[in-house]
Amino acid sequence: MEQPFQFKQFLIHQDQCAMKIGTDGVLIGAWTSINENPVSILDIGAGTGVLSLMLAQRCMAEAIDALEIDDKAYEQCVRNFENSSWGDRLFCYHASLEEFADEIDDEYDLIISNPPFYSPSLVSTALQKGENSMSDARKKARFQDAMPFKHLIESVAKLLSKNGRFSVVVPFSEEEQFIKLASESNLFPLRILRVKGSPSSEIKRSLMEFTFSNSKIQSSELIIETTRHLYTEDYINLTKDFYLKM
Template sequence: MSKNPFIFKQFSVNQEQCAMKIGTDGVLLGAWTSIKEQPFSILDIGAGTGILSLMLAQRSHAEIIDAIEIDDRAYEQCVDNFERSPWGDRLFCYHAALEEFVDEIDDTYDLIICNPPFFSPSLASPASSEEDTLMSNARKTARFYDAMPFGHLIESVSKLLSENGIFSVIIPFKEEKTLIDLASNFKLTPKRILHIKGTPSSKIKRSLIEFSFCAVPSNTQESDLKVNCLIIETSRHLYTKDYINLTKDFYLKM
């Protein structure tokens, strides 16, 4: 297992203790999430390496950037990544489960961001050693639906999000309608959606969705919903202009 950090333009991320490594999903979400309302406080649910918090610390002037991470090893790594970053004074990670955090925190956040688990346990592969077993179990916690069911996530967000706040999330495209329907039960409505395709000919793989509380019935807001599509590559390692423009502030070679 490589112990080399993942180097971005303004910070680096160690990830050897984290089951979930740096990936395109997290970078897309961290770069796409809107900060035009200049959030004072940000919450990163299921922080892992802390990549989303670090990206938003680079992009915004938010004075409070909190993160939650339940896994012991990932929590320790996240704290270390925060402390080594240029924005350590604005970053803090809680070692807690989401339900504990909701019960204990009275504050609300202007922006909540999450790259939630969305792999089924049936996709698990057998571990080959004790260390592999530990990492495999951590990976299950990080990636499986039942580690953070969408219903539990949405309900928690509805309690932690400020009245005019934004919730930004990335999920498999096939789960888009399910999440939007769940969110509507808590008066959260989508304002922006970005569909992700690997290549021009491939199917939509991911949905990035921005939610906010709706002040009026959702059927009158449908025309306000902005849906766009982003294609990552035109061919192998030949990235599109849209993808480069979105991620160029972070990736070294963009």
Template sequence: MKPFQFKQFIIHQDRCAMKIGTDGVLLGSWVPISDEMNSVLDIGAGTGVIALMMAQRSYAETIDAIEIDDQAYEQAVENFEASDWGDRLFCYHASFQEFFQEIDDEYDLLISNPPFYTDDYKTDDSTRDMARFEDALPFEHLFIGVSHLLSQKGKFAVILPYKEENKVIDIAKGVELYPQKITRVKGTPSSEIKRSMMLFGFNEVLVKTDELIIENSRHQYTEEYIKLTKDFYLKM
């Protein structure tokens, strides 16, 4: 499998069940970045693409990632070391549950494109199914861990199936995390909303909501999508 070439880094992904997809790149492009942000944690790193995007977009000194799968972990480490930002990137080989129970550090930004599982994801590839299976990290565990690791002014960004949006807002509220920004993603103007990109924090504010459409028609990308991803995709 050929490596995936971005404008400022390369991703090798032959050993990862979860290949580069629109979700991760969208989330890494969309998440608001501030100058005060010193530390980032990518939960469920896969290839390491989101952590690398954070290194490209921010001056954060600490950009950590966690990955439980052996092969994906090794590949993320290699992708980090091959980049221009190897000294700021570090990957832990652990489950998120182990990690948040053992680590006392706090992060200014937590970000996750978590494995989720719906009926339409059943494939012939059991490794890929495992990577998609939400039992690997139920939303409850995700938000409990996030609430432990997030600094007081920190933010948590996540991309999820749109149909999970209300359930996740309820779970987050249980650990005093509240949605602050929600962008709902559609493939085309006429298709249904497929994903929600959500930003959470500890203070309740008026939620900013908007919509992002990826294509007007096949391979005719919308201006918004191009503007969002042009720093990363070669052909944008």
């Protein structure tokens, strides 16, 4: 049986989830701003529930709702919530984003998502790398067809409060297109963090925070490690409240 992932203040069981704990999720969970003291938070495509748990650790939001469509991932997310110290503030819905956005009248102060990554433009690249052997659950979790960016953004625009913030991580190659789609729903980037694995590597990910206000963008860059397993001070400072060995 697969070993659970131990963070400093909570434990994640992930043997039933297609998408395991990864750097992207930990980064977006740690980087997302809570300076506005959100009362209500929504985690779209929760998987193991790690983003909800990270935000429960970081802030005092009264309600942290998670949304997960996959049966097994939903059940595991619920168990991870129940086993944490913040179970009374965490709730997972078993529904599609479309169903949820249509049926829920609530608005959220903060919406966070680590969405499936592969757009049609990236599928052929993935297949060329041999990723066609991925399990069906993993494909569903990873291919953007499971939750297209346009659908995600439109749902966020409906569910986000007027002064709310939307935090998301996407491949750097999709950053420009994502910003364009968001602008069509009157969502504009406020902060962008571009992530590189090492000083010499290309930018791999874009962490972005959107609001309904069109403000000057605050851009920055994060390098994860200087050499193999030698982490940068910036990366350590961002993740040290969560990783056991940081």
